[in-house]
Amino acid sequence: MPSSGPSAVPLTWLYVPADRPDRIGKALGGEADMVIVDLEDAVAPENKGVARAGVVALLATPQPRVEVRVNDVRTPYGQADLHALGTLLHGSGGVRVPKVESADEVRWIADAVPGVPLRLIIESALGLERAFEIATASPAVAGIGLGEADLRADLGVTDEAGLAWARSRIVVAARAAGLPAPAQSVYANVRALLEAFPRLERLEVRGGTGLELRPVRHESLRVLRFETGGLPAEVVRAVGACDLLALERLDLWLGVQDYGGNATVADLAPILSGERLPTLRHLGLQDSEIQDEIVAAVASAPVVARLESLALSMGVLTDAGAEALLGGQPLTHLHTLDLHHHFLTDAMAARVAEALPGVEVDLSRREKPVHDWRYVAVSE
Structure with a gap:
């Protein structure tokens, strides 16, 4: 069963491509605490416009179990995501922001979608070094976590042991900032x-x-x-x-x-x-x-x-x-x-x-x- 109560911290997260409305509906019918509708890695560049329009239609009615992963906000895709979704995100579970590297970036996003919970994904060595600064950049920050695939690539890490320190660092930063414990990255075995x-x-x-x-x-x-x-x-x-x-x-x-x-x-x-x-x-x-x-x-x-x-x-x-x-x-x-x-x-x-x-x-x-x-x- 999904976690109950309005303040419950999600324990299970299910990613769904934003350009597959059939899968989104199926996911929402399941028991995951939060369904992450993914506009970023799960959608090919030529499909991003259609996918974005589909998410706008989805959020026309409140979707508290839907969190939207936008594209990197330093790119035109990410900026278009925030512009199109805007206040519609108020009826959702929040926005998941990939590739976060600075507190200034977090504050800019919080101003762009005021009142929307932000879950920030750190995917680079630079972002990891600034983890606590990022976690405390705005009251809108609801959680931080690692994007382990891109972090592995950035660090040149090929095994689980190489991520041990990074995982510990993000847990400590979250705890020090008073945020929930980070969720584990996608299981890839x-x-x-x-x-x-x-x-x-x-x-x-x-x-x-x-x-x-x-x-x-x-x-x-x-x-x-x-x-x-x-x-x-x-x-x-x-x-x-x-x-x-x-x-x-x-x-x-x-x-x-x-x-x-x-x-x-x-x-x-x-x-x-x-x-x-x-x-x-x-x-x-x-x-x-x-x-x-x-x-x-x-x-x-x-x-x-x-x-x-x-x-x-x-x-x-x-x-x-x-x-x-x-x-x-x-x-x-x-x-x-x-x-x-x-x-x-x-x-x-x-x-x-x-x-x-x-x-x-x-x-x-x-x-x-x-x-x-x-x-x-x-x-x-």
């Missing part, structure tokens, strides 16, 4: 979830830094999806070492080096062999800085012959990668091939479409390099 729920059929994970996965055997999982701006190589290798006997759909957003996306083609080899994935029908290897190398490996991968759909989208795919794909094994058996967000020339895009007349090929969102820099669709 995927193996533990799979072992705890042997009949689980679908697992979708958003966020990559701090993820933990070791090889596991699971006989029920049909869909596994990692949406990240940086999927660690050890997680990719662990997926390849798992025995997922019922898995039909696998999607990996690999991301960029700066956010922990350090997987190589060699790390993908066990997945591309398909030996431990006997029922796989869809494979997505997406959002990578090394998309050309991945596509070249896919062109000769044994697993492709049994796929119905293949997604190689959202990454830095150029004519070199497309040439390798066309020169590899036949792909005419596929129902769909997703290549959206790419850097192909018009001529190469036409060649790909012409080579696969019976396949639904998504070549939308042709991007242009910025000063010779090519970028993935989702990084931070």
